[in-house]
Amino acid sequence: MHTPLMALQLRDVHVSLAGQAVLHGIDLSFVAGRWTSIVGPNGAGKSTLLKVMAGLLPVRGRIFLFDQELMAMDRKQRAQQLSWLGQNESTSDDLRVWDVVMLGRMPHQDWLAAPNAHDHAVVETALKATQAWDWRERSIGQLSGGERQRVLLARAMAVQAQVMLMDEPLANLDPPHQVDWLEQVRCLTAQNTTVISVLHEVGMALHADDMVVMQAGRVVHQGACADAATHRAVEAVFDKRIAIHSLDGQWVAVPKL
Ligand SMILES: Nc1ncnc2c1ncn2[C@@H]1O[C@H](COP(=O)(O)OP(=O)(O)OP(=O)(O)O)[C@@H](O)[C@H]1O
Numbered sequence: 001m002h003t004p005l006m007a008l009q010l011r012d013v014h015v016s017l018a019g020q021a022v023l024h025g026i027d028l029s030f031v032a033g034r035w036t037s038i039v040g041p042n043g044a045g046k047s048t049l050l051k052v053m054a055g056l057l058p059v060r061g062r063i064f065l066f067d068q069e070l071m072a073m074d075r076k077q078r079a080q081q082l083s084w085l086g087q088n089e090s091t092s093d094d095l096r097v098w099d100v101v102m103l104g105r106m107p108h109q110d111w112l113a114a115p116n117a118h119d120h121a122v123v124e125t126a127l128k129a130t131q132a133w134d135w136r137e138r139s140i141g142q143l144s145g146g147e148r149q150r151v152l153l154a155r156a157m158a159v160q161a162q163v164m165l166m167d168e169p170l171a172n173l174d175p176p177h178q179v180d181w182l183e184q185v186r187c188l189t190a191q192n193t194t195v196i197s198v199l200h201e202v203g204m205a206l207h208a209d210d211m212v213v214m215q216a217g218r219v220v221h222q223g224a225c226a227d228a229a230t231h232r233a234v235e236a237v238f239d240k241r242i243a244i245h246s247l248d249g250q251w252v253a254v255p256k257l
Contacts, residue, residue, distance in 0.1 A: 006066070007032040007163050007194035008053055013061035015048055022048050024217045026061070030210075032162070033192040035185050037205035037225070040214035040237055046198040047087060049214065050167050053196065054084045065163065079107035083161035087168050089152055093141025097151050100140050101126055104158030126154040129184055131177070145172035153181070157188075164188065166197040170204060182207055202234060202242060202253035213237055225251065 008030040015023040023045050030036055038046045051057045055070050055078060063070040065081060083104070091100055104126070105119040115123075127133040130150040140148060149172050156164060170178050182204070185195050189209070199205040206225050213221040213233045221233035231244040231251070242253045 005032040006030065006064070008196070009064040010053070011062040011064075013052060013059050013063065015045075015052055015057055015059050017048070017057075022217050023052065023059075026052075026219055028212065028219060028222060030194055030196060032066075032194050033189055034209040035189050035195040035197070036210040036212055037208035038196065038198045038212045038214060039200075039202055039205045039234060040220075043216075044214040044237070045217040046214055047167050049212075050165050050196065050198055051086075054082060054165050056084075076107055080159070081162050083156045083159035083164045085152055085156040085164070085166040085169055087171065091140055091152070094139050096136070097127070097132060097138055097140055097143070098123065098136040100151055101132075101136075101154045101158050104155040107159060122158050122160060123154075126158040127151075129157060129187075130154040131180065146174060146177065149173055150177065153184075157184070161193070163194045163196070166195070168200065169197055170199065170201065178204065202238075202244070203251070206244065206251035206253065 006029050010026050010028045013023060013026040014021065026049065038049060040046055048057065052059055053063065065073065065078070070078065101123045102115055102119065105115060105122060109115065109119065124133070127136055130153050132147065132150045132154050135143060135147065135151070140151060143151065153169060156166065169181060173181060188195055205211060208225050211223065211225050211230050211234070212219055213230070215237045220237060221230060223230040235242060235244060241256055243256050244251055244253050
């Protein structure tokens with residue numbers, strides 16, 4: 001039997017923030033080309049885990065990006081392979097939308113080199129994919145929260161990284177653009193991109209291939225979104241205040257009143 005290629009692996013990862021232990025011995029493996037959603041209650045450590053995988057926090061333990069130790073990688077190489085969409089990302093409001101998305105191409109450009117035709121083509125494709133193309137000449141400060149999120153998603157896509165990490169990518173998106181996002185993730189995984197996203201909306205998170213369920217700084221379950229064991233784990237971390245059901249071939253999470 002052939003062993004699947006692992007995009008990211010964490011081995012006994014511990015994180016402390018401001019002297020407080022936040023992640024306690026995380027062991028996880030993410031198969032390349034799949035979409036995993038991370039869910040759990042407020043304060044469970046989801047955003048911290050995502051930051052750790054982006055190499056943004058000091059940790060105790062080991063993290064591998066494909067076969068390389070993440071922390072030992074050259075910054076540029078890491079930036080080419082890992083793309084990051086954080087929560088409440090700050091950008092200068094004066095920046096043109098086009099230029100914001102072009103920032104995603106930086107890991108591929110030489111120092112002070114002008115973007116080439118390929119960079120322009122990638123930025124155009126990303127802006128069109130998130131339906132942000134019409135705003136390309138506007139400054140990002142003039143956009144609504146959801147419009148801005150679509151521009152930042154375009155920037156993350158423009159990196160064309162093998163692994164994409166997204167923290168609350170659906171924040172501020174209206175339902176049609178949430179569905180667009182689902183379709184974009186499907187396109188990315190079809191091209192063998194690995195997508196890992198923190199999602200609060202359990203119903204959306206259940207569209208992923210796999211799920212990591214967290215509670216109090218620990219992983220309590222990792223499994224396929226279609227598995228009953230995954231559903232039970234999600235219901236348990238939310239104190240059984242939600243129930244997962246099948247509806248028209250999809251999984252939905254409904255409040256238990
Ligand atoms: N900079 C920090 N200093 C100290 N503690 C922090 C810091 N950032 C986060 N924490 C704590 O770490 C824990 C995990 O936070 P994290 O943001 O990872 O949780 P989360 O699961 O993403 O939560 P939410 O669903 O509310 O976004 C929380 O208890 C939080 O208070």
